[in-house]
Amino acid sequence: MATGIRGNERGAGWLFIAPAAIVLGLFMALPILMALWVSLTSWNGQGSPFTSDVPFAGLDNYTKLFAEDGLARQDFMTSVRNNGYYVLFVVPIQTVLALGLALVVNNRMLKNKGFFRTAFYFPSVTSSVAISVVFLFMFANTGAINAVLGVFGIDGPQWFADPRGVLHLLLGWTGLVDVNAPPAALADHGVLGLTWWDWISGPSVAMCAIITLVVWTTSGTFMLMFLAALQNLPVQLDEAGLIDGANRWQRFRHITLPQLRPTLFLVLTLGLIATWQVFDQIYVMSQGNPAKTTLTPAFLSYRTAFRDFDYGSGAAISFVLFVLIVVLTLFQRWVMRERR
Amino acid sequence: MTTRALASRFAGYAILIFFSLVFLYPFVIQISNSFKTEADASANPLSPVPHPFTTDAFDRIFGSTAFPTWLGNSVLVTIIVTLGRVLFGSMAGYALARLRFPGRPVLFALVLGMMAVPPVVLLIPKFLVLNQLGMYNSYPALIVPLLADATGIFIMKQFFESVPVSVEEAARIDGAGVFRMFWSVVLPTAKPALITLTILSFQGSWNEFPHTLVSVQDPGLFTLPRGLADLVSGSLGAGTQYPLKLGAALLATIPVAIIFVTFQRYFVRDANEGAERG
């Protein structure tokens, strides 16, 4: 009887997993292999990429991104810079905001927590495209954001038409540097196709609008994670601290925060992984404009393939991004495993 | 109650109310501006009251855009994808959790690996496969690749592992076959996980955008997010027409909002469990 069930299970196991395996194999594993092949060719989008007519390019598409001085590298490095600043701003802001909101919502003396939790979380579940439309309107030149700024007497910028980098603006504002004639040491030298001056631009004003949107949509999700962790903390420790006469900040800093470390790490790494993938918002709101300051690797790879018919190069950019994200994910899983 | 505690409570509420406004007022703006005239919307974007009130935008959405087609496609895709994900996800999750068969550890490792694959790097690859299979620009292209997702399988596997085996043992002694046991014994006990998976799948497929970008081309096959993106970047001619765009975005948000409000506790399951304990 035992063998009967085992035999039965063997067949059933495969049968149970077959539909999912076929779909995932056909539309995840196979595509990756095909794209790897295409990234080694210079297929122009006509006919099949898997015939002998398609010129084999070897690693050319990759070296163009890193080693050859040209438009391909310039665009790729610009997109890396933009996305880098985007990550640098989004991840810390959303993490701090999420933690702060979670701490307030978790306050035992407050009622109606459910409502606030829902309010903060709701933006996360809506469609990225629909929300981008709303933010396009809010950040229009005569939009809500500039109307609010106007109340405080600030003449708001032309958000999606403004390619100036905020760090450049800041440097110009402090008077250290003339933005229109940047110091030659920075403007005349550079690395990887961009000058130092370009590298230190900071996110453009247009990118700041997108950063705001993303922080606004994702903070709710991470707040829930912090909230769950906070509610699982033993109360006794905090009370012990209270008896010892520690003030609120000390209790947070020395009692709560250390216990939240696994969650904090999770939130930070999830944020890092997600922010390197920004695409929908770019596609809907800016298409990489103005002046390529909202170009990101994900959007660049799409554009290179489907607009410039350079599928090999587009696939190569995808793979570089793929490797980056997989490395981040593996790192996250490795650290999380240590903790368990 | 001490003044200190009162002050702290007051500060707490002030922060919460401020941030609720920050998180919810954009939706108020969205709703009110979709009932405004274009001139009013650009002159008073902040005002929650349309002046004059007009449903012009919605007349145009239904009259002169392909909105009804997008809606129909979205409904079709969402229903099939949700059913597929729930069925295939729970089957695969069950197999990985309970059934012993050769290759299981490898398959589970693959599922874990696939969860790490970032969707945006699959844009070109998916296009290549759909193209190569001759499916590009068709309903199957829009639906089939979404029918299973690694995360769903993982959720279901974790769930089945948390349920005691005793029920199944009893059924097994009864002599029930694996399939009947799965269908009539296992699945009914998995209701909470199934609901969670249904909601996640619904939300995911309703909002799905990048996939539609590389799987179809024909406007007759556009889903709501794709149609909306098209509206925004210029198929309207080149005018801004914010009330119309906001209205269309609003209509696309409503189904998810309803599901969210109804099934909130499944969205925020983890947090709720924590709350009950605390």
Add this chain to the structure above:
Amino acid sequence: MTTRLLLAAVTAGTLVAASACGSGFDDNSKTQQSSGPASIQIMIASSGDAETKSVQDAAAAWAKSSGNTATVTPAQDIVQQLGQALAGNTPPDVFYVDAARFADYASVGALEPYAQDMGGAFLPALNQSFTDGGKLYCVPKDVSTLALEINTDLWKKAGLTDADYPTTWDQLTAVAQKLKMPGVTPLAIGDTRDRIGAFLVQAGGWWVSKDGKQPTADTPQNEQALAYVQSLLKNGLAKYPKALDAGWAGEAFGKGKAAMTIEGNWIKGALTSDFPNLKYVVKELPAGPAGKGTLSFTQCWGIAAKSQHKQQAVSFVQAATTAEQQAAFTKAFGVMPSRTDAQSAYQQQYPEDAPFVAGAQYAQGPVNAPKMDSVLADLDAQLQGLQTGNPKAILQRFDKNAKTALGG
């Protein structure tokens, strides 16, 4: 029962995969042709509702008289959508091909050279834009040139008269200063090479050499042109459409946010349909240091080499390029006819279009070489940042990139 259900599901999944495999991997070199009634797809890059509607009407009329059906799709981004459709082997049967992109499509074999015997009826200069290797691939749809549109109400409000219409850069600057009023920007100008390039021509320069083989951007003439546009932007005398909350310059002009704009013939149709009460005049673009200069744009009716209904597609193109149909398009969205025999009737009927027609005499066509798209896109990105950018650096960057692309 459940077993059967599951088996059915699995089998269905496998079948989908298997049947799909069969159809895709062989690359049909000869496309199956259908005769008899067909359903053809037409993809257009529309300048606005007016154009979309009139092409739809033309398609419907053809469909009715020929017994076929035709669907017109206005593309949001025709380059991208067409690229995907061509790679996906599902191209629309008929589509607009811009002169600037023609070389790309022809060089990869995407276009059916159906027009070899049809060239005689069209202006030779336009045919030239769609000829490759001695073959005329597709017939020109129409032609447009850029001119200066002026809002006459705002003009009067600024105290200007008919005698003040600018004919030189200095005059343009002078009237712009007078037109600068609260809520009114003097000039709305599109932020691409397709508008700003006109100033280069007026200064006596251009992006590439006459034969299109060498980049020639980094010259004093071009630098002077960009510096002039930059001065307009810096002084608030000109703004890009996005800075005016408009999708394109014509919208800002129509809404009265800009007193002048530089657009082509298509602006007529758009203004008539969206802003019927606007009063404006059209003037030739002011001359620069090297004299008058403007840009011309033309597109052709391309037919996909992979179309299954070429015969019907050609029949549609013929119907869409009759003298009467071209006159109807002219009426609807203002473009100038591409047929030789339609020119005199056009000039008589639309005397107010004289500036556009005059522009056609000295207009510069687009940069027309394959593999230039990403270089030109990069140029546009630089031009978006012109206000705070460095003109010389922009020109040098173009030369560097174009040199690689042109293989020089």
